[in-house]
Amino acid sequence: MKKISYLLLLITIATVYSCKKEDAVSTGIQPVNLTVNLTYALESSDYTLPVKGVSVKITNTNTASQLSASANDSGIARFTGIPAGTYDIDATITIDADNYYTITGTYIADDITFNASEKNAVIAVGKDLSMNMTLVAGTTGQWVIKQVYFAGSHRTEGALYRDQFFEVYNNSDQVLYADSLYIGQVYGRQSSTSSNYYTLSNGQMDWSKSVNMPADIDANNDYVYTRTLLMIPGNGTTYPVQPGSSIVIAQTAMNHKVPWTGANGTTITVKNPDLTVDLSNANFEAYYAGFLSSPLASDVDNLAVPNLEVLQYFGNDWILDNNGRDGYVIFKVDGSQIVKNWPMYNFPTTSTPSSTAVKYYQIPLKYVIDAVEIQPNTAEDRIPKKFGAQYDAGFTSVPKGAYSSQSVIRKTAKTVNGRIVLKDTNNSTEDFDYFDVATPGGFK
Amino acid sequence: MRRIFLFFISLGISPVVLAQEQQGFPATGQPGLPGFEQRQEMPAVKKQGAPRNMEIPNMRLAADSTRYLLWEAGKLSPAFIRQLMPSGFNTVQIDYGSHKGKFIAAQEATSDRTFSFSTEGKTNIGKTDLWGSFNYQRIVEDSTRFRHQTRYNTTTPYYYGSPVYISYRRALYQTNVGLSHYFFNNHLPLGIGMDYRIGNHFSVNDPRGAINDYQFTLNGSTGYSLGKKFTATIDAYYGYGSEVVNIAYKNSQYGESTVYPEYVNYAINGYSEPNPKLTNRNYRTRFRRNGLGFSILYKDKTFGTFAATAKRIKEKQFYYYRSDGGFDTLAHYNLTTTKTNIIWSKRRFAVSFAYEALKGEDLHKTYNANNYQYRSKSYTFRTVYTGRIMNYGVQLNNNTAERMDGISGNHVQYEHITVQPNIGWNHTTKNKDHWGADLALHYTQAVNPFIYTSPVNANYFIHQVVQYDYYYNAASSAGGKFSLQYTKHFNGFYAGLKGTIAYTEAFNESSLILEGAMKPGRDRAYGNIALQFYF
Numbered sequence: 012m013k014k015i016s017y018l019l020l021l022i023t024i025a026t027v028y029s030c031k032k033e034d035a036v037s038t039g040i041q042p043v044n045l046t047v048n049l050t051y052a053l054e055s056s057d058y059t060l061p062v063k064g065v066s067v068k069i070t071n072t073n074t075a076s077q078l079s080a081s082a083n084d085s086g087i088a089r090f091t092g093i094p095a096g097t098y099d100i101d102a103t104i105t106i107d108a109d110n111y112y113t114i115t116g117t118y119i120a121d122d123i124t125f126n127a128s129e130k131n132a133v134i135a136v137g138k139d140l141s142m143n144m145t146l147v148a149g150t151t152g153q154w155v156i157k158q159v160y161f162a163g164s165h166r167t168e169g170a171l172y173r174d175q176f177f178e179v180y181n182n183s184d185q186v187l188y189a190d191s192l193y194i195g196q197v198y199g200r201q202s203s204t205s206s207n208y209y210t211l212s213n214g215q216m217d218w219s220k221s222v223n224m225p226a227d228i229d230a231n232n233d234y235v236y237t238r239t240l241l242m243i244p245g246n247g248t249t250y251p252v253q254p255g256s257s258i259v260i261a262q263t264a265m266n267h268k269v270p271w272t273g274a275n276g277t278t279i280t281v282k283n284p285d286l287t288v289d290l291s292n293a294n295f296e297a298y299y300a301g302f303l304s305s306p307l308a309s310d311v312d313n314l315a316v317p318n319l320e321v322l323q324y325f326g327n328d329w330i331l332d333n334n335g336r337d338g339y340v341i342f343k344v345d346g347s348q349i350v351k352n353w354p355m356y357n358f359p360t361t362s363t364p365s366s367t368a369v370k371y372y373q374i375p376l377k378y379v380i381d382a383v384e385i386q387p388n389t390a391e392d393r394i395p396k397k398f399g400a401q402y403d404a405g406f407t408s409v410p411k412g413a414y415s416s417q418s419v420i421r422k423t424a425k426t427v428n429g430r431i432v433l434k435d436t437n438n439s440t441e442d443f444d445y446f447d448v449a450t451p452g453g454f455k
Numbered sequence: 456m457r458r459i460f461l462f463f464i465s466l467g468i469s470p471v472v473l474a475q476e477q478q479g480f481p482a483t484g485q486p487g488l489p490g491f492e493q494r495q496e497m498p499a500v501k502k503q504g505a506p507r508n509m510e511i512p513n514m515r516l517a518a519d520s521t522r523y524l525l526w527e528a529g530k531l532s533p534a535f536i537r538q539l540m541p542s543g544f545n546t547v548q549i550d551y552g553s554h555k556g557k558f559i560a561a562q563e564a565t566s567d568r569t570f571s572f573s574t575e576g577k578t579n580i581g582k583t584d585l586w587g588s589f590n591y592q593r594i595v596e597d598s599t600r601f602r603h604q605t606r607y608n609t610t611t612p613y614y615y616g617s618p619v620y621i622s623y624r625r626a627l628y629q630t631n632v633g634l635s636h637y638f639f640n641n642h643l644p645l646g647i648g649m650d651y652r653i654g655n656h657f658s659v660n661d662p663r664g665a666i667n668d669y670q671f672t673l674n675g676s677t678g679y680s681l682g683k684k685f686t687a688t689i690d691a692y693y694g695y696g697s698e699v700v701n702i703a704y705k706n707s708q709y710g711e712s713t714v715y716p717e718y719v720n721y722a723i724n725g726y727s728e729p730n731p732k733l734t735n736r737n738y739r740t741r742f743r744r745n746g747l748g749f750s751i752l753y754k755d756k757t758f759g760t761f762a763a764t765a766k767r768i769k770e771k772q773f774y775y776y777r778s779d780g781g782f783d784t785l786a787h788y789n790l791t792t793t794k795t796n797i798i799w800s801k802r803r804f805a806v807s808f809a810y811e812a813l814k815g816e817d818l819h820k821t822y823n824a825n826n827y828q829y830r831s832k833s834y835t836f837r838t839v840y841t842g843r844i845m846n847y848g849v850q851l852n853n854n855t856a857e858r859m860d861g862i863s864g865n866h867v868q869y870e871h872i873t874v875q876p877n878i879g880w881n882h883t884t885k886n887k888d889h890w891g892a893d894l895a896l897h898y899t900q901a902v903n904p905f906i907y908t909s910p911v912n913a914n915y916f917i918h919q920v921v922q923y924d925y926y927y928n929a930a931s932s933a934g935g936k937f938s939l940q941y942t943k944h945f946n947g948f949y950a951g952l953k954g955t956i957a958y959t960e961a962f963n964e965s966s967l968i969l970e971g972a973m974k975p976g977r978d979r980a981y982g983n984i985a986l987q988f989y990f
Contacts, residue, residue, distance in 0.1 A: 036830055036859050036866075037828070037859075038816075038824075038825050038826055038827070038828050038859055038860075038861030039822075039824035039825035039826070039861065040822060040824055040825070040826055040861030040862055041824070073728075073730060073862075073912075074728070074911055075912065076911055076912070094862050095821070095822040095823075095862065096821060096822065097821055133821055135821070135822055135824065136822050136824035137823060137824065162712075165708060165714075166707065166708045202734065202735060202778075204778045204780065204783045205778055205780035205782060206778070206779075206780035206781075207780045333711070334711070334734070387733065387734070388712075388713060389713065389730060389731040389732070389733055390730050391722055391730040391731060391732045391733070392731075392732070392734045392735075411713050412711070412712030412713050412714065412733065413711045413712040414708055414711060414714065415712050415713075415714045
């Protein structure tokens, strides 16, 4: 009996003792060292551009905290002991026109900005990361995309998406003609989740795998792909735009603040006019009802506002993605090009697309005058970039997201003789701000 | 086998008012988990002056706090079923209870109403001992927030939540089965246990969460037995489960942007400020678990009954998003549970010890490293003495909990010491009717609470969950529970009513000022009425 009692007591003591205190809690998170190596993408080897002083900024997509560093003589910027995480890494340098002429022998009218960008870069624990980034100078055109009101306004209090508009600005010092200016809604991956598409390392579609895509072109870097393609009409001199002026292109050119009659005779109204905009004075509108069998009631034709020519469309009206997942380009072509005959391709799906699958225009980037990358406002919902750094090194978004009445608006860079010059460094992150309520013709 | 029906109002699993975490009582939505550390005592209702053999066995077991403790211990391992669970103990129970009050953890409900139906019984089929139970709960939770959850997997780092208060409805079904058979002249015990749970959970206002879950665990044991005196087994555990979570909005404008910040759906992944998740608001969790343990039982007229069991179960949780294109990994979480239970009983006296430790750590997909750590430990000592008229008990509990987020550095740590004495009174009339009353008091002292939260990016989650929970757990509390029951004897069965009220109030709240933090209320009340059948 005693032996058994001792044995059971021993078991009890051993069991209780096994519940001993453990060591202090710690996690596997360790700081990471990031080295950014910067070089230029130069067409000539006759000269080199300065890498010292290139500003590199890293932004944690979760906390929005930022760190900055300047590159040394070797073009290396170092960040030591940063928390692991997902970062946007942006590098930029502006070389003034005189200095650029001294170095290259090439005259440029304005200062030139070189950008490099790596978005959503995962910096994980366990290794120091070295990243190579190539600085490129994008095209800076006379036309710029000034404002994009893609978010729309409140579903029940506002005008939903029917008050969306797009604004293009003459950023030059001379009169430009809007005739035959193309506006493209650039499409791609709408989500970063697993897909049935062939994809690139950044998650964007690998268009080179599309059916019938020629093998001798760079389908991913020299082209983008649209799901809407519109053109401003005119004979070449029909629609002059003065320096420092803009044209507003409405989905529906009506005053959305007040009631108006829809195509089916119903009254279209908003409960809170402060959430929407007056587009009755827009310069152009996208009118689809003329060729659709079942158009939206809100797609009425304002006879005082010229309609765009529609080369490609989806849906029942020119609806911009409210979440901000489309990119936008404007471009013009020379007389040798017949845009509507440009090739179209299916998504690069891993399975062969059906004969009725949607096709997308292939837009050569060499014709693009300006491009703006837009992204959803939340880090979790980011999608892969569609544009390279030479067209838009960054992206822009509205802080509140879809149906918020907010628009993205290009910042004012300077004023020259009363003419406002908008900022255009080919980095939308730096070039754009937002309006809390979209303002056609407004400046920020 | 003589079967006697009792219609008896009593309660075995009703939760008392919860003080801070882990006072030994199941929380809202958690049915009484098998294990005597989870149960409150049954008041003794022995008939006074009657010969022992005139007692109805079921009634006697239910009324005897000490023996009921052994019954509960029998559920811990199939090896205990034969020795600790007398055959013919079968019950059906109907129960309705409600909590109200804001002295709650951040992700609890300010009020809830629970209807439950449960039944359990023990029988023999030949030489095989078989025990089984079934529990159904229908729960209405008002005003819970920042977590869409089943309340089954509370330590996980990955879930969805919003700041706005929502109302949840839950339906839970749980079945537990254990069987035991002895081979080779009673020398080779073989036991099998099975736990199966299905849940359906949904919120009735935006953001509307819908969660379907199930959990299945199988355990087997075998070892050596020396007659009825001694049994020792090695126990193995294997289980799996799944949760499917989806968030939708009736008023779509609440969910498609950040215009309405209180309604924004956040993907919490760790213990720091989360990111809004506006699209693809659904995920799945796959559970896999296995473990080992041992059980020892010794029973002797002189020594009494001694039972000990210990187990360690490692669970892997895999969080993923499923789309037409395949699977996207969201998070990995490993949870190790260690449990030890020891009980010794002799005649009217029993003493028990329960230990439970949880160790959880994630593998964060973005950082490719462990970011979140969870630890908790609970030690519970309990003594019970059952007298002829009065019964007495006291329970001492020490529990700690700790959470850490590596990236933000957020770190919280709590410790509580709880003492809980109880006393019960019973009276049996000449007609075999029973009156019973039970009073339990509890006092919880918070010990050295600690919090660090990073000031960077502090927003809703830090203020409404992390810092709120600090205030909740840093407070001391005290309260009591009183229950009164009347049980009437009918021809062959018993029937009765039992009502319970309980109240807890907080005091000695932390004086630490955390800018912007929300704070809990000061009290919490509970009421319950129950019916029970014995047959």
